[in-house]
Amino acid sequence: MTMDRGTAAPARILVVGASASGLTTVEALRRKGYTGKIQVLGDEPHAPYDRPPLSKQVLSGAWEPERTALRAPGVLADLDAEFLLGDEAVALDARARTVQTASGRELSADAIVIATGARARALPGQEGLRGVHVLRGLDDALALKRELLPGARLVVVGEGVLGSEIAATARALGLVVTLTGPLAAPMALQVGPMVSGLLAELHIERGVRLRLGAGVAALTRRGGRVTGVELTTGVHLPADVVVVAVGAAPATGWLADSGLALENGVVCDSRCRAAEGVFAVGDVARFHHEGLGRAVRLENRTNATEQAVAVAGAILGEDRPYAPVPYFWTDQFDARLQLHGVVTAAPGAAETVEVVEGDVASRRFVARYTSDGVVTGVLGWNMPKQTRARRQEVVAAQAALVVPAR
Ligand SMILES: Cc1cc2nc3c(=O)[nH]c(=O)nc-3n(C[C@H](O)[C@H](O)[C@H](O)COP(=O)(O)OP(=O)(O)OC[C@H]3O[C@@H](n4cnc5c(N)ncnc54)[C@H](O)[C@@H]3O)c2cc1C
Structure with missing residues (x-):
């Protein structure tokens, strides 16, 4: 890997996928002081935009489509990254770290970030x-x-x-x-x-x-x-x-001959590394979660941001496992549901749900999920403050379960 002179950072970074996780990776790299060359390849013609409002504010007409833009043009320009939009990656050689595109480009880098998300089934x-x-x-x-x-x-x-x-x-x-x-x-x-x-x-x-x-x-x-x-x-x-x-399937078709392990996403270690100099982030990444002791792929907006920060750190030599407390929200009618953690019980485990704040009848409550006595998740229904406060219970339970494995 060619390194930036005087630092441990790769000289050139290529991010494939120009959406939430790809953009946030670039921003985190710059924030952490990376000054090398960055290219971002995206198949959509649009500058990075946010997806959660699509099924809510855009569909309802409350927002004009432009409002979904993740950053203003000036803010994007200040990142000093080259955005190659409207061109699709069609192949990756993970050893050589080169990407072929549909328009015939061949892009080389010292580190590659796969941020291609998922496609609707x-x-x-x-x-x-x-x-x-x-x-x-x-x-x-x-x-x-x-x-x-x-x-x-x-x-x-x-x-x-x-x-x-x-x-x-x-x-x-x-x-x-x-x-x-x-x-x-x-x-x-x-x-x-x-x-x-x-x-x-x-x-x-x-x-x-x-x-x-x-x-x-x-x-x-x-x-x-x-x-x-x-x-x-x-x-x-x-x-x-x-x-x-x-549902959505991870966008890994272009990686078929890449030499990477693909199994419901790009298989990564706990540092989000798929191979030497190749990382995956966001909806496409299936990483080993040390807190849960298994591989997970998280399809949610918060993970796209948090994992991007972790990947930027890993590229720059930080050695910390990425082990988030999963989080998603959804808005339906006048209900906002927020879930920290996971609620699916492990096979054979007995899962219980109890309301710990508010009450169901008034449609303002927080429910706590436990599996075999261990807190696995908290869900809030129109109770954001209390839900956030209860998140700590999931953090504590997850910390107690840490199963290091790389
Ligand atoms: C309608 C909708 C509503 C949602 N609502 C919520 C919500 O309320 N709460 C929540 O937590 N999460 C929500 N999500 C999920 C959240 O938006 C995703 O988790 C997040 O967008 C993932 O970001 P990403 O950058 O990893 O992937 P994506 O946003 O999927 O971006 C991947 C980008 O890579 C591009 N790409 C794919 N293949 C290639 C290729 N070969 N070459 C170049 N570019 C490529 C794609 O076109 C896309 O632009 C919602 C998702 C959708 C679709």
Whole structure:
């Protein structure tokens, strides 16, 4: 690795992916005093923008799309990084540390940061079918928004965080909304049965039709346009518009011949290092979490920022494990849910949930999740201050569990 003269830093750094985690890596590098050359390659034509508002403020029309920009043009320019936008990385040679792009560029660096995030998963048969959308990027949000007309029938496939949010936003816009998916309640996987039951109540109260506990058999069509969703139970849900929100897959296709280990993301050690001089950050990174004692891939906005700071440090020679307390939030109708930690119980473990602040009836509460007596998460429903204060319980429990392994 070529180093900056007089420092332990690599002379040239290439960041692939120009979004939250890629941009924050660049900012952290500069903040930590890195003065070498930085290039940022991004396949989207847009300057870095934020994704959480897409399913909320952009879809509802509360924000103009420009407001999602993560930094003003002057602030980006001050980073003294070269942004190569609208060009996609198609291959990486991890040993040589070179990246080929779709337009024919070959970019070399002494350290490479993979920040390519995730791509929306699709259903078989949806490609090219008018009226069917996914929501991952700004262009997706604008295309979907154009079809969210009051009174139109929208079916959202996928009862996870994104699908539940889209259902809530569209319902508030006056659409006739049906939410479908294989689980029993919205976000059951992310928040467990008690809270997802409360979310189901909220959605029903606001007029979302829940058709849960069934998979999708087919999208029905006429003349190249979707007409509805047929469920595995035989039920047909008629639709003018369908959103497919069945999760996201890490964007690793371009890394197939890179020599890196790929397994539900780019496999990294606890320093976010995938190979000598190659790091991964954000939604695409599957790293060894020393606090949880296993590999994790976190798809949330806070991780994109926090992990970027850790990766910048690792590139510059800091030797600290990245072991965050996972955190995400979601806004649905007038509910803001915030979750610190994780709620999914380990196989065979008994998970319990108790309300420790506020009360469920007033829809202001904090719930604590424990698994075999160990606190694994705290979830707040419209109680931000108290939720934040309770986070410490997760931090303490996680610290007690530290399992070093590299
Ligand atoms: C609609 C929506 C709402 C969300 N809401 C919330 C929320 O409320 N709370 C929360 O915590 N999290 C939320 N998230 C998740 C959060 O936005 C992500 O965790 C975060 O954006 C991850 O940042 P990232 O930079 O790692 O990846 P991304 O934001 O996915 O950025 C990756 C970038 O790399 C580009 N790229 C991919 N492949 C290539 C390639 N081969 N060459 C060049 N460029 C490439 C992509 O086009 C993209 O621009 C939401 C996500 C979405 C989509």
